[in-house]
Amino acid sequence: MIKIINVVGARPNFMKIAPIQREMAKYPNIKPVLVHTGQHYDERMSKLFFDDLQLPKPDIYLDVRSGSHAVQTAKVMMAFEEVLQKEKPDLVIVVGDVNSTAACSMVAAKMHTKIAHVEAGLRSFDRRMPEEINRLVTDVLSDFLFVTEKSGLENLKHEGIDDSKVHFVGHVMIDSLIYFEPMAAKSPILENMGLQPREYGVITLHRPSNVDNKENFLKLLNAFEVIEKQIPLIFPIHPRSQKMIDQLGLREKVEKMRNLRLTEPLGYLDFMRLLHNAKLVLTDSGGIQEETTYLGIPCITMRENTERPITVEVGTNVLVGTDTERIIAEAQKVLDGNAKKGQIPELWDGKAAERIVRILNEKL
Ligand code: UD1
Numbered sequence: 001m002i003k004i005i006n007v008v009g010a011r012p013n014f015m016k017i018a019p020i021q022r023e024m025a026k027y028p029n030i031k032p033v034l035v036h037t038g039q040h041y042d043e044r045m046s047k048l049f050f051d052d053l054q055l056p057k058p059d060i061y062l063d064v065r066s067g068s069h070a071v072q073t074a075k076v077m078m079a080f081e082e083v084l085q086k087e088k089p090d091l092v093i094v095v096g097d098v099n100s101t102a103a104c105s106m107v108a109a110k111m112h113t114k115i116a117h118v119e120a121g122l123r124s125f126d127r128r129m130p131e132e133i134n135r136l137v138t139d140v141l142s143d144f145l146f147v148t149e150k151s152g153l154e155n156l157k158h159e160g161i162d163d164s165k166v167h168f169v170g171h172v173m174i175d176s177l178i179y180f181e182p183m184a185a186k187s188p189i190l191e192n193m194g195l196q197p198r199e200y201g202v203i204t205l206h207r208p209s210n211v212d213n214k215e216n217f218l219k220l221l222n223a224f225e226v227i228e229k230q231i232p233l234i235f236p237i238h239p240r241s242q243k244m245i246d247q248l249g250l251r252e253k254v255e256k257m258r259n260l261r262l263t264e265p266l267g268y269l270d271f272m273r274l275l276h277n278a279k280l281v282l283t284d285s286g287g288i289q290e291e292t293t294y295l296g297i298p299c300i301t302m303r304e305n306t307e308r309p310i311t312v313e314v315g316t317n318v319l320v321g322t323d324t325e326r327i328i329a330e331a332q333k334v335l336d337g338n339a340k341k342g343q344i345p346e347l348w349d350g351k352a353a354e355r356i357v358r359i360l361n362e363k364l
Contacts (some may be wrong), residue, residue: 001091002364003031008058009039009100011078013289014049016095019175019353021055027361035083037076037100038063040162042239044265052183052268053176060087069099069130076103084111090364094138095119096359097286097307102134106125109141114364117355118172119260121152121334122146122307128209131286144349144363146356149310149345150288165290169355170347173287174294177272178229178350184272193234193261197277201331203260206238207284210302214248218324221253223327228259230335234268236344280334282327289317294348298339300330315346316342 003025006018017034020134024032026059036058040046050057061081066073076099083093094117097244108115117138124132139145145161148171149155156166190197201225208291210216214344224233238244245251254260266274273293274279280298289308293315294298299310304321311317319339333339 001029001033002091002361003033003086003087004091004093004360005033005035005083005089007035007092007094007100007104010042010096010098011045011049011265012285013095013098013100014046014053014055015176016172016320017093018053018055019172019179019357020093020095020118022179023353027357028187029363033060033087033089035060035080035104036062036095037080037233038065038102039072039076039098039100039188041065044267046237048267051307053180064100073099073103076100077107080104080107081111084113088113089113091116091144091360092180093118097122097131097134097138099134100293101131105138105141114143115141116144116306116356116360117142118146119148120166121156122149122274123151124305124307124336126305131209131358132307137186141162143283143346144360146359148283148348148353149308150351151309159281167355167359168347169359170349170352171290171345172352172356174348175350175353176268177291177294180272181276184269186275187269187273189266189270191272192278193263195232195234195274195277197280199231200278201227201233201280201282202274202278203233203235204281204285204288205235205302206240207303208240210284210322211241211244211336212215214250217244217248217250218253219322219324220327221250221257222324223331224260225253225257226283226328227331228257232259233282234261234263236263236271236274250306279302280331280339281329289315292316293342294344296342297333300327300334302327302332310345311342312359314345336361
């Protein structure tokens, strides 16, 4: 029997673990244990995703909640150490690049437990991003590095990671997108919001560099102010951004924009249907750059860099930073029918989890 702990902590982890959990259920010799650190805990940031993604209730819930980076990371480490002492798994699987990912990797490494990192090798080369630190730490400690795009292979080679640990398998997040597409198609979100396909844009925004800084946040809002005159913009708002709008005194400006429609954070199926039918997407998320590339929806990324360069090289993604005029110009191109065309990257075929579990089963 191979005992594997699958770790989730924050919203972007849930759709990455779901296909792995499902795949493991096909192997009678693998016993998955689902651990949720509780980094994200609001119903709309967590429970809703468990329901939508048909994830089982976590076997173990650590309830760490929010805090500074050090506090949150330390709390995960303390709680996860006890889990490993008790469970003694053969492997810990971590996904993505959130604080829970790095925290659990550090604990596992010091307890001589093997680690698999799903979504390894991505680099923005910007160490002011907390996620970049998490990616570096996790990759250097991992025994299995599962890579989503070719840039990951090059980055890991440059960092001296042994080839034998690295596996190019595609993208588990795209597995979820493909698997849940028929269910997402039944979401009533467009009807409920009175939206027509291709007649609205979607905004997501939550990076500290964009929303914790008034000057940058304002530059983005100034762009939205121009774009929303032409097309309604739906903005499901992350708790961090919601909080910062008030703290930075931006509430009045936001509310003045009559075509900028703020909603609560959406569940997975609703959000996928919203993305699928959007005319354009404005985002600073990592995963959404990839989901739009897969769906062929124009994506304007309000960041200076991306750790997912394939979405720019092959996909529909354009990086515009926080420059108001550039954001407006790129949105205008899309609205004028001159959106960048893209293709689906190699191995983004819905079979990544299948490859990952097969490799783990063979090697363990
Ligand atoms: C985290 C990840 C980020 C990921 C994002 C997706 C890190 C370093 N960052 O950022 O990579 O893109 O999740 O959402 O791990 N909050 C709530 N309810 C919740 C969770 C958070 O209200 O369920 C509020 C809290 O006030 C908290 C703030 O949001 O202080 C930020 O949460 P945190 O988990 O620290 O980071 P995120 O910005 O969500």
